[in-house]
Amino acid sequence: xxxxxxxxxxxxxxxxxxxxxxxxxxxxxxxxxxxxxxxxxxxxxxxxxxxxxxxxxxxxxxxxxxxxxxxxxxxxxxxxxxxxxxxxxxxxxxxxxxxxxxxxxxxxxxxxxxxxxxxxxxxxxxxxxxxxxxxxxxxxxxxxxxxxxxxxxxxxxxxxxxxxxxxxxxxxxxxxxxxxxxxxxxxxxxxxxxxxxxxxxxxxxxxxxxxxxxxxxxxxxxxxxxxxxxxxxxxxxxxxxxxxxxxxxxxxxxxxxxxxxxxxxxxxxxxxxxxxxxxxxxxxx
Amino acid sequence: xxxxxxxxxxxxxxxxxxxxxxxxxxxxxxxxxxxxxxxxxxxxxxxxxxxxxxxxxxxxxxxxxxxxxxxxxxxxxxxxxxxxxxxxxxxxxxxxxxxxxxxxxxxxxxxxxxxxxxxxxxxxxxxxxxxxxxxxxxxxxxxxxxxxxxxxxxxxxxxxxxxxxxxxxxxxxxxxxxxxxxxxxxxxxxxxxxxxxxxxxxxxxxxxxxxxxxxxxxxxxxxxxxxxxxxxxxxxxxxxxxxxxxxxxxxxxxxxxxxxxxxxxxxxxxxxxxxxxxxxxxxxxxxxxxxxxxxxxxxxxxxxxxxxxxxxxxxxxxxxxxxxx
Amino acid sequence: xxxxxxxxxxxxxxxxxxxxxxxxxxxxxxxxxxxxxxxxxxxxxxxxxxxxxxxxxxxxxxxxxxxxxxxxxxxxxxxxxxxxxxxxxxxxxxxxxxxxxxxxxxxxxxxxxxxxxxxxxxxxxxxxxxxxxxxxxxxxxxxxxxxxxxxxxxxxxxxxxxxxxxxxxxxxxxxxxxxxxxxxxxxxxxxxxxxxxxxxxxxxxxxxxxxxxxxxxxxxxxxxxxxxxxxxxxxxxxxxxxxxxxxxxxxxxxxxxxxxxxxxxxxxxxxxxxxxxxxxxxxxxxxxxxxxxxxxxxxxxxxxxxxxxxxxxxxx
Numbered sequence: 066x067x068x069x070x071x072x073x074x075x076x077x078x079x080x081x082x083x084x085x086x087x088x089x090x091x092x093x094x095x096x097x098x099x100x101x102x103x104x105x106x107x108x109x110x111x112x113x114x115x116x117x118x119x120x121x122x123x124x125x126x127x128x129x130x131x132x133x134x135x136x137x138x139x140x141x142x143x144x145x146x147x148x149x150x151x152x153x154x155x156x157x158x159x160x161x162x163x164x165x166x167x168x169x170x171x172x173x174x175x176x177x178x179x180x181x182x183x184x185x186x187x188x189x190x191x192x193x194x195x196x197x198x199x200x201x202x203x204x205x206x207x208x209x210x211x212x213x214x215x216x217x218x219x220x221x222x223x224x225x226x227x228x229x230x231x232x233x234x235x236x237x238x239x240x241x242x243x244x245x246x247x248x249x250x251x252x253x254x255x256x257x258x259x260x261x262x263x264x265x266x267x268x269x270x271x272x273x274x275x276x277x278x279x280x281x282x283x284x285x286x287x288x289x290x291x292x293x294x295x296x297x298x299x300x301x302x303x304x305x306x307x308x309x310x311x312x313x314x315x316x317x318x319x320x321x322x323x324x325x326x327x328x329x330x331x332x333x334x335x336x337x338x339x340x341x342x343x344x345x346x347x348x349x350x
Numbered sequence: 351x352x353x354x355x356x357x358x359x360x361x362x363x364x365x366x367x368x369x370x371x372x373x374x375x376x377x378x379x380x381x382x383x384x385x386x387x388x389x390x391x392x393x394x395x396x397x398x399x400x401x402x403x404x405x406x407x408x409x410x411x412x413x414x415x416x417x418x419x420x421x422x423x424x425x426x427x428x429x430x431x432x433x434x435x436x437x438x439x440x441x442x443x444x445x446x447x448x449x450x451x452x453x454x455x456x457x458x459x460x461x462x463x464x465x466x467x468x469x470x471x472x473x474x475x476x477x478x479x480x481x482x483x484x485x486x487x488x489x490x491x492x493x494x495x496x497x498x499x500x501x502x503x504x505x506x507x508x509x510x511x512x513x514x515x516x517x518x519x520x521x522x523x524x525x526x527x528x529x530x531x532x533x534x535x536x537x538x539x540x541x542x543x544x545x546x547x548x549x550x551x552x553x554x555x556x557x558x559x560x561x562x563x564x565x566x567x568x569x570x571x572x573x574x575x576x577x578x579x580x581x582x583x584x585x586x587x588x589x590x591x592x593x594x595x596x597x598x599x600x601x602x603x604x605x606x607x608x609x610x611x612x613x614x615x616x617x618x619x620x621x622x623x624x625x626x627x628x629x630x631x632x633x634x635x636x637x638x639x640x641x642x643x644x645x646x647x648x649x650x651x652x653x654x655x656x657x658x659x660x661x662x663x664x665x666x667x668x669x670x671x672x673x674x675x
Numbered sequence: 676x677x678x679x680x681x682x683x684x685x686x687x688x689x690x691x692x693x694x695x696x697x698x699x700x701x702x703x704x705x706x707x708x709x710x711x712x713x714x715x716x717x718x719x720x721x722x723x724x725x726x727x728x729x730x731x732x733x734x735x736x737x738x739x740x741x742x743x744x745x746x747x748x749x750x751x752x753x754x755x756x757x758x759x760x761x762x763x764x765x766x767x768x769x770x771x772x773x774x775x776x777x778x779x780x781x782x783x784x785x786x787x788x789x790x791x792x793x794x795x796x797x798x799x800x801x802x803x804x805x806x807x808x809x810x811x812x813x814x815x816x817x818x819x820x821x822x823x824x825x826x827x828x829x830x831x832x833x834x835x836x837x838x839x840x841x842x843x844x845x846x847x848x849x850x851x852x853x854x855x856x857x858x859x860x861x862x863x864x865x866x867x868x869x870x871x872x873x874x875x876x877x878x879x880x881x882x883x884x885x886x887x888x889x890x891x892x893x894x895x896x897x898x899x900x901x902x903x904x905x906x907x908x909x910x911x912x913x914x915x916x917x918x919x920x921x922x923x924x925x926x927x928x929x930x931x932x933x934x935x936x937x938x939x940x941x942x943x944x945x946x947x948x949x950x951x952x953x954x955x956x957x958x959x960x961x962x963x964x965x966x967x968x969x970x971x972x973x974x975x976x977x978x979x980x981x982x983x984x985x986x987x988x989x990x991x
Contacts, residue, residue: 240455247416248470248521249443258469262460401857510945511716540715541884542928546941567857570887570930574939597932611862613887615929616914626859629827 088339091273094332098325102148109141114296121315131317134306143321145298150329153210153292154279157217158272164218165225166268172226173233174256184230191223195278196285203291213292217279228271232264273337280330300326352561353390353413353529358383358422360408364634380633382408384585385422387660390561392528395552397564397572399608400582403630406565409582410531413563414446415439427528444474447522451534453514457506463495464502467521474525489520492557493550512543516550523554531563536571548575569612573597578666581605584633584641587660591667601669603646640672648673677845677878678704678727683740685719685726692950696722696735700904701976702897702983706845707876709868711889711910713925714899717946720882723899724848727880728765729757744846763793766839770851772831776823782834783809783819789838808837812867829860833867840871847871850882865892887929890914898922901947901957908982918984920964956987964988 079085101108110129111117116136117128124131130140172183190198199216206212236242237260245259286292287301295302300322307318361379383405390396400406411417413424415431424431426446431439450456457466464486471482483502490498493516506514515535522530532551536544552575554560566572572579573593580590581604589602600606607624626645631637637644643653652672660668661675685697697719704710714720725731727742729749742749744764749757761767769775777785786805791798806816812833823831832852839847849868853861869892871877883889889896890910897907898919906919917923927940944961947953953960959969969987976985 240450240452241458243416244448244450244456244518244521245458245469247414247443247448249440249473250469251440251473254473258461259458263458265460401859512945540946541886542715542925542942543945544941545928545939546943548939549941568930569858570932573932574930574937607859609932611858612932613861613885613891614931614933615887615890615926616931616933623862629829629860630857 084339084342086339087335088343091332091335091337091339094328095336098147098329098332099151101144102151105145105148109138109144111138111141113137113142113145113298121310121318123315124317130321133303133318134310139303139317139321142298142303143300143325146300146303146322147325147329149210149293149297149299150280150283153213153217153283154276156211156214157279157283158221158276160214160218161221161275162225162268162272165222166229166264168222169226169229170233170256170261170264173230174237174252174260180230183226187223187226190219191227193220195220195282199282199286200289200291203286208291208294210293210297213283213286216286216291217283220282221275221279224271224275225268228267229264232267233260236260236263270337270341273333273340275337277330277333277337280326280333284326351389352392352394352427353563354423354425355389355409355413356387356423356425358386358409358412358424359420360405360412360417361420378634381585381636382633383412383419384636386582386585386587388580388587388590390529390563393555393559393561394578395555395562395564395576397566397576397579398582399566399569399572399579401567401630403584403633404582405585405633406567406582407533410448410533410563410565414443414448414531416448441474444470444476444525445527446529446531447525447527448531448533449515449518449522449535452538453511453518454538456518457514459506461506462502463490463504463506463509463517466506466517467524470521470525476525485524486520489524492554493517493520493523494546495520512539512547515539515547519547519550519554523558523560526558527560529561529563531565533565534567535564537566537568544571551575569608581608584630584636586641586670587668588642588671589669590660591664595664595667599664599667601663601667601674602642602671603648603673604642640670676703677706677708677745679741679743680727681741681743683723683726683742684738685722685731685735686738687735689734689950694735694949695952696902696949697726698902699976700740700897700899700902702895702904702907704846704878704880704895706878707872708895709872709879709881709893711893711896712880712882712899713884713886713889713896715884715946717901717949718899719902720884720899721850724767724850724880724882727846727848728761728767730761730767762789762844763842764844765846765848766842766844768832768835768839768847768849768852770854772828772835773823775835776831778823781820781822782826782831783821786834786838786841790841793842804841805837808841809834811840812837813863827860829856829863832856832860832864836864836867840875840877843875844877846878846880848880848882851884852881853888854883854885861888868892886925887931898925901952902949903957903985904976904983905958905986906982906984908984912982918979918982918989919986920962920988921958924963 114137117138118132118136120132120134120136122128122132128138128140130143133139133142168183172180198220202216202219203213206216242255242259245255283292284301287299288305292301293299303322304319311319360383361381364378364380386409398406398409408417412419415424419432467486467489468482471477471485477485487498487502490501495501495513495516536547539547551562555562564572564576576593578592579596580587581602583604589596589605600609603624607626610624625647628645639654639656640658643649646653658670658672660670662668663674681701683697683700687694687696700723712720712723722731722735726737731737737750783805786808787801790801790804806819809816809819814830814833853864868879872879881889881893893910895907896910896913898905898921900921906917906922913922917926924940924942928942930939931937942961947957955971956969956974959965962969966987974985974987976983977989979989
């Protein structure tokens with residue numbers, strides 16, 4: 066595995082200009098939310114599931130982001146909500162990758178009927194609009210943090226499968242892969258040492274963009290009440306609850322969770338896109 | 351005899367268009383290698399010379415069974431490679447290696463030089479850990495990549511074409527194979543550096559006793575290093591012999607044409623050209639009889655009907671041409 | 676004098692720094708003359724060819740020097756004026772005809788299009804000319820309606836040459852025109868170039884890494900290394916007695932089929948990184964005749980019996 070050289074990283078960010086800054090901005094956003102999630106106990110002033118004030122009170126020194134429909138502190142709920150979403154997202158992504166990547170590697174390398182069948186299955190799943198599919202699976206499985214992760218994972222397995230498979234198909238024909246075969250390497254070794262390391266970068270790039278999409282899908286699920294059950298702090302859920310107060314001018318139950326959803330999705334998006342362009346530059350050279 | 355190739359053939363089916371698939375049943379083939387036979391002795395440099403489309407590269411890959419032959423036999427160190435099981439074949443690879451033409455594409459970009467050269471040692475359980483590293487460093491010295499530790503840790507992207515080719519050579523030689531197929535190893539290297547790579551290959555041959563199947567389109571290079579040369583045209587060997595004999599007494603019209611067309615760096619050029627008509631036909635529609643006859647300035651009666659076979663004209667010097675019976 | 680290049684400098688302004696791809700190159704070319712420009716990777720020979728047509732891709736550009744065609748300085752012309760000249764007075768033939776030919780257009784039509792783009796004649800007239808040209812370059816007329824993929828590499832290159840000569844240019848710049856072709860076809864194409872020179876008075880700049888080829892075909896040869904013109908001599912003079920050490924070593928590195936025994940020579944080291952060339956003479960780290968002054972100062976170009984050589988061995 067390559068060792069990570071921080072100063073080299075910094076200089077390549079600077080070289081990449083706008084793309085590099087894009088990536089850094091995204092990275093910062095993601096890190097902030099991550100910190101929020103990990104250190105929620107220290108950041109949030111109140112217990113997110115306890116009623117601590119009058120319902121729907123506007124932002125004040127006591128409650129910096131106001132209170133929600135049941136009198137819980139919006140700020141604390143948002144902070145703890147970051148933990149919820151991060152767990153769901155990271156679990157589901159890990160699951161998607163754990164299933165999609167190996168299948169993509171094997172299917173692409175081995176080819177033949179196995180590949181045809183798997184591609185057919187994956188393409189069919191891929192053809193479904195993400196949210197609809199997530200709803201279908203979530204409805205079947207029921208609420209809960211693990212079930213939600215599974216629902217999301219199912220939606221994104223084909224993404225990793227297709228991307229990895231595509232890379233493997235083109236790598237398979239490369240001269241250095243034939244050279245490895247000529248050395249006497251087994252197929253397994255070729256996959257492990259010659260093909261996978263060349264797929265690795267692609268995965269890193271798609272990962273971020275994928276997560277951005279997953280965040281919005283999760284928010285959709287929780288908006289519909291199909292994600293984690295109340296009273297677990299959850300941005301999408303809070304968004305839905307706060308909705309009915311929005312038109313009467315009580316914006317804070319909606320705006321804060323909503324903004325966080327967009328911000329986090331944006332963060333991952335910028336990170337992924339910036340990384341994509343930075344790496345794209347390198348490959349071109 | 352280290353290697354014996356018998357009547358090797360490789361036909362590639364030509365993809366049919368939809369209409370063709372409906373209308374005809376017959377299959378068309380690219381007859382890339384159409385009945386090639388030769389042998390290589392231990393420690394010998396045997397060159398396969400031909401233009402692109404002659405089938406020389408395909409032959410090289412067939413010899414190592416990197417492609418499956420359509421028919422024919424390859425016998426290496428007394429064992430029949432062509433009918434060997436996959437596992438046994440894989441283990442045989444330790445003794446027969448390849449160096450490719452393109453030094454930029456033949457190395458894994460994500461593998462350091464040291465790792466790449468070490469891999470064959472690990473694959474064939476020849477050594478591991480520190481012993482393996484020692485062997486790799488020694489090899490790096492031998493191929494002229496010094497200081498070896500620096501090159502050991504470098505990625506191929508930081509090396510020049512000539513250096514990468516040396517890495518490829520190190521990787522091929524580390525298991526001390528008995529046969530190395532070298533497919534145009536210097537054609538993508540700068541002219542001023544070619545001699546050093548060729549000399550390196552010859553030094554290693556002296557030291558390790560390895561034989562080369564050297565594939566090239568450049569007769570001048572072949573002359574410089576080969577013990578014996580075979581000239582290929584459109585999938586078949588048309589002339590084969592010891593280097594000295596071939597150049598002193600070229601028999602086949604194609605050989606003569608090649609020799610006369612090669613640019614020679616001497617002033618007052620304008621040597622006698624043996625002019626050929628037309629161009630190399632595609633390997634799908636091979637001319638009947640002697641496949642060279644449409645371009646041959648000396649073709650006569652039997653040439654368009656009967657395919658000539660390789661006949662020994664003087665000891666070790668074979669030619670397939672009706673002019674020589 | 677048809678073409679006069681004087682003190683040409685072409686640099687690429689990359690993110691990593693300035694690449695001095697062509698520095699201080701001067702030479703002259705007359706009508707009906709073939710100049711062979713020979714060099715290895717990084718020599719700047721291709722950049723030189725592109726510079727003459729002002730086609731150097733960004734981030735490169737001509738920084739200094741003049742390129743005079745029949746007295747008119749091309750470096751001072753507008754893009755519009757240059758477009759008139761390209762194709763009509765100077766034509767270029769590249770290495771890979773497959774990427775230069777339109778795969779979806781019949782070859783005959785492509786020649787016709789080229790003619791019509793520059794000359795105000797009727798389509799029938801253009802077609803007639805195209806057929807003549809095909810014959811000139813040795814392609815049978817009934818291939819007029821073929822598509823590029825139906826032709827072999829050698830024939831495609833001949834189509835390129837037909838297109839190049841279709842407007843009767845004064846100068847053809849051919850950049851590695853036969854590298855991808857077999858030796859026999861290469862020979863035929865070189866014959867064609869000689870014919871163009873002898874019968875049509877065309878001047879040709881033949882850019883290649885194959886010195887042996889250049890020696891056979893060219894009248895004059897310019898040897899380039901790391902952006903410099905190391906020597907410019909008549910072909911016979913260069914082959915018999917090369918002046919510049921690089922040229923001399925290069926000659927020794929070429930395998931010669933006609934020699935019984937040969938000691939092939941290799942030049943140790945490799946061409947320099949043009950972002951950061953060595954001080955003094957760019958060849959000095961690899962030169963067997965390097966002297967102390969070579970490591971400090973750039974050698975001047977000296978004229979000896981009509982030959983030009985850039986080397987400290989010939990005085991300051």
